[in-house]
Amino acid sequence: MSTERPSVVTRFAPSPTGHLHIGGARTALFCWALAHGAGGSFLLRIEDTDQARSSEDSTRRILSDLAWLGIAWDQGPNFTDEAGRSLGGDPFGVAPFNQSERLSIYNEHMDRLLAAGDAYHAFETPEELDAQRKAALAEKKQYRYDRAALEILAEERAARAAGGEEHVIRFRVPDAGITVQDSVLGEVNIKPGEVDDFIIRKRDGFPTYHFAVVVDDELMGVTHVVRGQEHLANTPRHVALQKALGFRTPVYAHTPLIFNPDGSKMSKRDKDKAAREACKSKALSASPAASISDEELTTWVGDKRSQLSIEQLEDLAEHLHIGLPEINVEDFRAAGYLPEVVCNYLALLGWSPGDDIEKFDNAFLAERFSLSRIGKSNAKFDRNKLLAFNTDALADMSDEDFDRRWRAWCEAESPEIVGNLSEGQFSMLARALRPRVKTFLDAAENAAFSLIDAGAIEFDEKAVNKVLLKNDCAGLSTLAELRDALGALGSFDPESVQSGINAFAEEREFGLGKVAQPLRVAVTGSTVSPPIDLTLAVLGQDEVVARIERCLAHCESLQS
RNA sequence: GGCCCCGUCGUCUAGUCAGGUCUAGGACACCGCCCUUUCACGGCGAUAACGCGGGUUCGAAUCCCGCCGGGGUCACCA
Numbered sequence: 001m002s003t004e005r006p007s008v009v010t011r012f013a014p015s016p017t018g019h020l021h022i023g024g025a026r027t028a029l030f031c032w033a034l035a036h037g038a039g040g041s042f043l044l045r046i047e048d049t050d051q052a053r054s055s056e057d058s059t060r061r062i063l064s065d066l067a068w069l070g071i072a073w074d075q076g077p078n079f080t081d082e083a084g085r086s087l088g089g090d091p092f093g094v095a096p097f098n099q100s101e102r103l104s105i106y107n108e109h110m111d112r113l114l115a116a117g118d119a120y121h122a123f124e125t126p127e128e129l130d131a132q133r134k135a136a137l138a139e140k141k142q143y144r145y146d147r148a149a150l151e152i153l154a155e156e157r158a159a160r161a162a163g164g165e166e167h168v169i170r171f172r173v174p175d176a177g178i179t180v181q182d183s184v185l186g187e188v189n190i191k192p193g194e195v196d197d198f199i200i201r202k203r204d205g206f207p208t209y210h211f212a213v214v215v216d217d218e219l220m221g222v223t224h225v226v227r228g229q230e231h232l233a234n235t236p237r238h239v240a241l242q243k244a245l246g247f248r249t250p251v252y253a254h255t256p257l258i259f260n261p262d263g264s265k266m267s268k269r270d271k272d273k274a275a276r277e278a279c280k281s282k283a284l285s286a287s288p289a290a291s292i293s294d295e296e297l298t299t300w301v302g303d304k305r306s307q308l309s310i311e312q313l314e315d316l317a318e319h320l321h322i323g324l325p326e327i328n329v330e331d332f333r334a335a336g337y338l339p340e341v342v343c344n345y346l347a348l349l350g351w352s353p354g355d356d357i358e359k360f361d362n363a364f365l366a367e368r369f370s371l372s373r374i375g376k377s378n379a380k381f382d383r384n385k386l387l388a389f390n391t392d393a394l395a396d397m398s399d400e401d402f403d404r405r406w407r408a409w410c411e412a413e414s415p416e417i418v419g420n421l422s423e424g425q426f427s428m429l430a431r432a433l434r435p436r437v438k439t440f441l442d443a444a445e446n447a448a449f450s451l452i453d454a455g456a457i458e459f460d461e462k463a464v465n466k467v468l469l470k471n472d473c474a475g476l477s478t479l480a481e482l483r484d485a486l487g488a489l490g491s492f493d494p495e496s497v498q499s500g501i502n503a504f505a506e507e508r509e510f511g512l513g514k515v516a517q518p519l520r521v522a523v524t525g526s527t528v529s530p531p532i533d534l535t536l537a538v539l540g541q542d543e544v545v546a547r548i549e550r551c552l553a554h555c556e557s558l559q560s
Numbered sequence: 561g562g563c564c565c566c567g568u569c570g571u572c573u574a575g576u577c578a579g580g581u582c583u584a585g586g587a588c589a590c591c592g593c594c595c596u597u598u599c600a601c602g603g604c605g606a607u608a609a610c611g612c613g614g615g616u617u618c619g620a621a622u623c624c625c626g627c628c629g630g631g632g633u634c635a636c637c638a
Contacts, residue, residue, distance in 0.1 A: 015637075015638045047638060126635090129635090137561095140561065140562095141561095141562095142562050142634080168636055185564095185566090188565080191563080196634095198635095199636050201636085203636055208635090208636070208637085209638045212638095229565065229566090229632060230633075231632095232564065232632070233563080233632070256565090256631095257631075259631085261570090263630080345572090348572060350572095352572085352573055352574070356573095356574065357586090358586075358588095359587095375572095376565075376567090377567060377630090378565095378631060379571085379572065380571060380572075381571095381572095382589080384571080385571075385587075387588090388587085388588055389587095391600095395601070435601055436599065436601065438600090505597090511597070512597035513596095513598075515597070517597070517598065520597090520599095526599095527599080528600090532598085
C-alpha cells in the first residue's frame with residue numbers, strides 16, 4: 001500500500017437514495033476528468049447517513065451507471081464492470097467509503113469540537129424547531145436558531161446528553177464573516193450572522209451531511225471539490241467547520257446547473273407529467289398496467305400532486321407505447337444512447353474546450369479539462385443536440401461495432417429481437433438500420449417489421465390506398481407480378497434481390513419507386529422501411545412471398 | 561422575503577480576465593435548395609444574439625454603476 005497520496009484527489013459522493021441523475025453524472029465526469037488530467041485520483045464515496053432513505057440497491061445502480069459511462073473510480077467501493085474491469089479499491093488506506101461505517105471516526109472529531117466549545121448539545125425537538133420556524137415566517141422574519149441551548153450550563157448539557165436524553169449536536173458558528181474562494185465564481189462573501197448554528201449530529205447519532213463531508217474530505221485527502229451550484233450555500237458552513245477542526249480547505253468549484261428546456265428542474269416529475277398527459281389524452285378509464293390499480297390511476301390522473309413510482313410509470317408507459325423523458329443515466333442507457341456520447345454532450349453543458357471543438361472522448365476531456373473553463377450560467381438540456389451527436393456517432397461506427405454493441409443493448413433491453421432472429425438476419429438488419437437510426441432504441445423500433453408474423457401485420461390503409469389501390473390497382477397488379485418474380489429467384493441475398501428488382505423495373509420501364517413501394521406496403525404494412533433489398537433479404541424468400549400473398553388477399557377483401 | 565449566483569443567436573457555447581483583429585465564430589434546432597425507390601443519412605445555403613439604461617474611453621460584448629430578468633438556498637435530506 002502506497003502512503004504517498006496524489007497531489008490531486010477529487011471525489012464524487014452520491015447519496016444512495018435513488019438513481020444517478022444526469023446532472024450528477026456530469027459532476028462525476030468533471031471530477032473524474034480533473035483528477036485524471038492531473039495524474040491524480042478519483043474517489044467515490046457513498047453518503048448513506050440518511051438511514052431511512054439509503055439503500056444498497058441504489059448504491060449498486062449508481063456504481064453500475066458510472067461504470068457504464070466509463071467514469072472509473074480509483075478509490076471506493078469494489079465493482080466489476082461489464083467488461084470485467086475491476087473498479088475501486090483502497091490504495092491509500094482511507095476506507096471505509098460508506099459513511100454509515102465511519103461513525104466512530106465522526107464521533108472522534110465531534111468530541112474534539114465539543115471539548116473545545118465549538119459544538120454543543122441541544123435538546124429542542126424537531127416539532128419545537130418547526131414551530132419556531134413557522135412563527136418566524138409568520139412575522140416575516142428570517143429564522144435562525146436562537147442558541148437557546150447555550151442558556152443551559154455546559155455541565156448540565158453534557159450531563160443530560162450523557163444521561164441518555166435525546167439531543168442533537170450543533171456547531172457553534174463563529175461570528176465572523178466567511179469568504180469562499182471558488183474556482184468558477186471567484187470570491188463569494190458571506191456576512192457575519194448569515195449562517196446559524198446548524199446541526200452536525202442528528203438525534204439518531206448519525207452526523208449530518210455537513211459534518212461527514214468535511215471530515216471525510218480531509219481524511220480521504222480530497223484536494224478539489226467539484227459540485228453543483230446548489231451546494232454553494234453550504235460551502236460557508238463547510239469552510240467554517242474545516243477551520244474549527246484544523247483541516248485544510250480544498251479547492252472549490254461550483255458548476256452551473258442543468259435544467260429542462262422550459263427552465264424547470266429535470267426531475268421524476270417530468271415522467272409523471274408526460275405519463276399523466278398521455279393518460280388524459282387517451283381518456284383511460286381502467287389501468288392498463290398490472291402494477292397500478294384502477295383507483296390509483298384515477299387519483300393520480302386527477303391530482304397533479306400525487307406521484308407514481310418510477311417502476312409504475314415505466315410499466316404504464318410500456319402499455320401506452322409512449323416514451324418517458326430521460327432524467328437518470330439509466331434512462332439514457334435504456335433509450336439506446338452511447339455512453340461516450342452522453343459524456344461528450346454532458347461535458348459541453350457548462351464546460352467547453354474552446355477552439356470550436358465539440359466532439360471529443362473522455363481521454364481528450366481529461367487532457368484538456370480545467371476548472372477555469374467551467375461556465376457560470378445554467379444550461380438547458382437539449383435532447384435534440386444529444387440525439388444529433390448520437391446519430392453521428394452511430395453513423396461513424398463500423399458495421400462490426402454497431403452490430404456488436406446493438407446486439408449487447410438488445411440482449412439487455414429488447415431480448416425479443418435477438419431471440420427471434422438468426423445471427424445472419426440480425427447482422428443484415430443492423431447493416432440496414434445503422435445509417436438511418438438515432439439510437440439503439442430507434443433501431444429496435446425500426447426492426448419491428450422483421451419480428452412479427454405475416455398474419456399480424458397491420459396495414460396502414462392510407463398507404464394501401466395510395467400505393468396499391470390508386471390508378472385502378474396498378475400497384476396491386478405490380479405486386480402480384482413481383483410475387484412471382486421474387487418467388488422465382490434462385491438466391492435471396494440483398495444483391496440478388498436488388499438485381500431481380502432492377503431487372504423487373506427495367507423490363508416494364510418503371511421507376512424503382514413503383515416497385516419498391518408496393519413491396520414495402522406488402523411486407524411491412526407501411527411505406528417506410530430500410531432499403532428494399534435489405535428489407536426483403538432480412539425476411540427471407542418464403543416470408544416475403546407469404547406476406548405478399550396476404551397483402552393481395554387483404555386488398556381483395558377490401559374491394560369486394 | 562433574506563442571503564448568494566448568473567445574464568452573447570430558440571438552445572449549448574467561443575469571445576470577457578490582459579477594450580480595437582467581433583460588420584460577434586462554431587454546434588444543435590428551424591427554414592430553403594440539392595441528392596433520392598420510402599424513411600433517414602449526406603451536401604449546400606439562409607435567418608438568428610451581446611437583457612435595458614447610464615457612465616469611463618478615441619474606441620466597450622469586453623471595465624464601472626443602476627435597473628430589469630432568471631436561478632440557487634434558507635431541514636435532525638444530501
